[in-house]
Amino acid sequence: MVDTSGLRLFHAPRTRSVRVRWLLEEMDLPYTLETVPFAQRPAGDEAYGEIHPLRKVPALEDKGRVMFESVAILQYLMGRYGPTDLEVTPDEADYDLFLQWLHYGESGMILPVTLLLAHTMLLPEKARSPVIARSAKRDTVKALSMLADHGLAGRDYLAADRFTAADISVGYMLFLLKIIKQFDDAPAAVKAYFARLTARPSWSVASAMDPVAG
Ligand SMILES: N[C@@H](CCC(=O)N[C@@H](CS)C(=O)NCC(=O)O)C(=O)O
Numbered sequence: 001m002v003d004t005s006g007l008r009l010f011h012a013p014r015t016r017s018v019r020v021r022w023l024l025e026e027m028d029l030p031y032t033l034e035t036v037p038f039a040q041r042p043a044g045d046e047a048y049g050e051i052h053p054l055r056k057v058p059a060l061e062d063k064g065r066v067m068f069e070s071v072a073i074l075q076y077l078m079g080r081y082g083p084t085d086l087e088v089t090p091d092e093a094d095y096d097l098f099l100q101w102l103h104y105g106e107s108g109m110i111l112p113v114t115l116l117l118a119h120t121m122l123l124p125e126k127a128r129s130p131v132i133a134r135s136a137k138r139d140t141v142k143a144l145s146m147l148a149d150h151g152l153a154g155r156d157y158l159a160a161d162r163f164t165a166a167d168i169s170v171g172y173m174l175f176l177l178k179i180i181k182q183f184d185d186a187p188a189a190v191k192a193y194f195a196r197l198t199a200r201p202s203w204s205v206a207s208a209m210d211p212v213a214g
Contacts, residue, residue, distance in 0.1 A: 006063035007031040010051055012038035013209045014179055016070040016106075017058030019172045022206035023074050023165060027084050070172075071106045074165045086168070088160045098159040098166050101151055105169025112139035113173060117180050140182060148187035156196060163200070171197040175207065 009024065009031050011017035015038060024031050036044040042055030052059040052068050059068045060076070067073060078087040088098035115136035119128045147170065151158045158166045174194045177183040183191075197203065 006061065008034055008061040010034045010036050010044075010048070010057055010059040010061070012036050012043060012057045013207075014175075015057045016172060018175065018206050019070045019168050020058045020060060020073050020077070022168050022172075022202055023077055023086060025202035025205045026086055026163075026168075026200075027077065027081060029077065029081055071102060071169055074102070074168060078165060085162060086165045088164055088166075092160055094159040094161075097151075098164060101158040101166035102164075102169050104151075105166070105171075105173050109140075109143050109170070109173045112136045112143055113176060113180075116140055116182055117176070120182070121180055137182070140177070141185075144177075144186050144190050147193070148189040152189045152193055156193070163197070167197055 007024070007029060009017060009020055011021060011033055012035065017036075021033070036048055036057050038044075038057065042049075043057055044052075044055050049055055051061065051066055054068075056068065058070050058073060059066055060073045062076075062080075067076060078084050083089075088095050092098075113136075115132055119130075119133035119136060147158075151170075155161065157163050158170060171194065174183065174186070174190065175198075177186070178194075183194075186194075198207070
């Protein structure tokens with residue numbers, strides 16, 4: 001039996017650590033949740049700097065070793081503690097789509113979504129640029145159309161006709177768009193997809209607001 005006793009997730013509600021918590025719940029792996037205060041920047045305290053030098057979340061500790069980057073952590077957990085249906089393996093036809101959408105959720109979507117967040121909410125009002133906000137919105141709309149027209153065309157999930165870590169990766173970005181109130185005009189197929197993902201019991205745990213971050 002695989003020893004998972006050392007898994008510690010450094011987490012703050014509504015952040016990318018939701019991805020990791022979601023996968024841990026789906027895989028039914030035992031873990032300790034360490035809440036990182038996120039109200040101030042950098043997140044956490046000086047001691048947290050020993051865990052994640054940039055003081056971002058998530059970070060995962062496994063038997064004294066620490067790693068960061070949420071999508072890499074998903075791959076790590078599936079590789080080390082699988083096999084799991086959340087992973088599409090190289091012998092499956094949709095292995096390419098799986099990797100593509102797994103990384104699209106972070107690498108492909110991060111720029112427009114982050115710019116949109118910064119220039120509509122995060123920055124002080126006088127530092128926001130309407131030009132950047134408009135261009136980020138256009139690119140976000142394109143990123144969502146890409147999902148509707150390609151990823152989800154004739155499919156309920158992004159790869160292998162089942163819920164996988166690619167859906168966890170992309171699903172988190174959709175959640176972030178919802179938080180920043182930029183999801184109402186998403187294509188109907190993407191909204192239906194998000195509803196499908198968030199109907200899973202694991203989502204309620206992963207997206208819980210407790211414990212409250214400072
Ligand atoms: N690409 C990284 C992004 C990590 C990241 O930027 N996390 C945000 C929360 S979603 C954070 O900690 N921000 C605090 C900061 O940038 O100071 C990942 O996927 O883990």
